[in-house]
Amino acid sequence: MSHLDDLFEFLRFPSVSTLPERKGDVAKCAEWLAGRLTGIGLKAEIHATAGHPIVVARNVHVPGRRTVMIYGHYDVQPVDPVNEWTSPPFEPVVRDGVVFARGSTDNKGQILAHILGVGRTLREKGDVPVNLIFLIEGEEEIGSEHLEAFLVAKRDALKCDIIAISDTGMIARDTPTFTYGLRGVAAMEVRAHGPAADLHSGIYGGTVANPATAIARLIATLHHADGRVAVGGFYDGVKALQEWEREAWGRLPYGDAEIRAVTGVTELFGEAGYSGIERTWARPTVEVNGIGGGFQGVGSKTVIPREAFAKLTFRLVPDQRPAEVLAKVRAHLAANCPPGIRLEITDGHSGEPYSTEPHSAFGKAAQRALERAFPGEPLALIREGGSIPIVNTFKKVLGVETLLLGLALPDCRAHAPDENFPVENFEAGMRLNAALLEELAK
Ligand code: BES
Ligand code: ZN
Numbered sequence: 036m037s038h039l040d041d042l043f044e045f046l047r048f049p050s051v052s053t054l055p056e057r058k059g060d061v062a063k064c065a066e067w068l069a070g071r072l073t074g075i076g077l078k079a080e081i082h083a084t085a086g087h088p089i090v091v092a093r094n095v096h097v098p099g100r101r102t103v104m105i106y107g108h109y110d111v112q113p114v115d116p117v118n119e120w121t122s123p124p125f126e127p128v129v130r131d132g133v134v135f136a137r138g139s140t141d142n143k144g145q146i147l148a149h150i151l152g153v154g155r156t157l158r159e160k161g162d163v164p165v166n167l168i169f170l171i172e173g174e175e176e177i178g179s180e181h182l183e184a185f186l187v188a189k190r191d192a193l194k195c196d197i198i199a200i201s202d203t204g205m206i207a208r209d210t211p212t213f214t215y216g217l218r219g220v221a222a223m224e225v226r227a228h229g230p231a232a233d234l235h236s237g238i239y240g241g242t243v244a245n246p247a248t249a250i251a252r253l254i255a256t257l258h259h260a261d262g263r264v265a266v267g268g269f270y271d272g273v274k275a276l277q278e279w280e281r282e283a284w285g286r287l288p289y290g291d292a293e294i295r296a297v298t299g300v301t302e303l304f305g306e307a308g309y310s311g312i313e314r315t316w317a318r319p320t321v322e323v324n325g326i327g328g329g330f331q332g333v334g335s336k337t338v339i340p341r342e343a344f345a346k347l348t349f350r351l352v353p354d355q356r357p358a359e360v361l362a363k364v365r366a367h368l369a370a371n372c373p374p375g376i377r378l379e380i381t382d383g384h385s386g387e388p389y390s391t392e393p394h395s396a397f398g399k400a401a402q403r404a405l406e407r408a409f410p411g412e413p414l415a416l417i418r419e420g421g422s423i424p425i426v427n428t429f430k431k432v433l434g435v436e437t438l439l440l441g442l443a444l445p446d447c448r449a450h451a452p453d454e455n456f457p458v459e460n461f462e463a464g465m466r467l468n469a470a471l472l473e474e475l476a477k
Pocket of ligand 1: 176179204220384420423424
């Protein structure tokens with residue numbers, strides 16, 4: 036079976052972790068993955084959790100060798116809006132050398148490249164130069180809720196020297212990219228409750244508060260007009276962007292023009308005083324991910340909805356703490372709640388921001404491996420705007436740093452319709468794995 040057949044099998048599982056009705060599919064995907072890890076000669080286990088299973092696999096460990104953990108996730112985000120996909124999200128296809136499917140980039144293609152890279156080295160050389168632990172979870176896209184307890188419970192079995200993850204981006208095709216920081220994330224849902232039931236907007240319009248209007252007003256209080264977050268104390272603890280970062284990022288062949296092109300906007304918008312990459316990589320934000328309430332069907336309906344909601348997430352940077360930020364936003368919302376409305380605020384998942392020293396010995400080894408996988412182009416040192424919630428927990432619970440060696444391209448459409456991953460990057464990922472294990476063994 037070819038490596039692409041393997042990838043296609045993996046991508047056909049609709050392992051959407053957030054949807055209760057996909058629980059069985061997520062479990063089947065974990066079983067497939069464990070089978071594949073066993074197939075390349077590793078010993079694999081599936082650990083049930085109160086949520087989705089965690090898959091762990093290892094080779095035979097040899098005393099004296101470095102132990103490398105490779106982390107990834109087999110769960111994916113929902114496919115909505117599904118009718119905006121060119122081809123169905125769980126029926127992978129290759130068009131012009133690019134695989135299209137939900138999870139192709141985030142993260143099935145990238146983690147499978149590591150697995151198949153190890154498989155190939157084992158076939159060709161009979162051994163890999165390190166003690167390996169694959170830790171692949173099914174809840175990354177919902178905040179890795181059950182992974183921390185697992186790390187605590189299995190701390191000894193998961194002891195390692197370094198962790199590697201390919202679940203971040205490259206700034207451009209063929210540009211080896213090493214990521215030394217991730218934003219954290221915290222989620223919150225706000226529901227505005229008004230009348231006891233939906234009301235006729237003619238009979239009652241003008242005399243009771245409308246929850247949809249209340250949600251809109253509340254959302255509007257979260258930012259100043261120039262893009263700065265208006266929540267009191269939101270920027271407390273935020274580490275300033277380093278001068279060397281500003282300079283180095285300014286020289287990257289990726290900036291405002293590329294962001295405009297890939298996003299299709301005519302003008303960037305965000306906190307004043309920062310470039311696009313500075314804002315996404317080093318500044319915290321408040322985002323509205325969803326808003327709803329009232330009549331959503333075709334045509335019109337004269338109703339005052341009983342309730343309305345907004346789904347919010349906050350992207351955090353060192354040294355902000357998710358719990359503190361959630362508390363500040365909660366206080367801000369309560370203080371700005373319009374009269375006649377009762378707010379119900381529920382905190383969701385969260386993960387801390389992460390940063391590591393890019394020039395550590397392991398950091399340099401990872402960079403050499405990236406250069407070997409993508410020869411010829413200067414390496415980019417970046418931070419990322421996305422979050423991998425468990426990374427800072429690895430540091431806290433296992434005491435181990437994480438190397439982020441991502442293969443996602445700026446136009447990969449992760450979390451969106453037409454998510455894609457070039458076959459070329461999948462193959463580079465297998466080469467990257469072989470080079471990485473060699474460099475980390477040194
Ligand atoms: N692979 C991403 C994280 C990522 C994306 C890092 C782009 C760097 C650049 C990961 O799968 C992801 O999407 N994480 C979620 C976590 C959240 C749902 C808790 C995210 O960042 O939204
Ligand atoms: Zn993701």
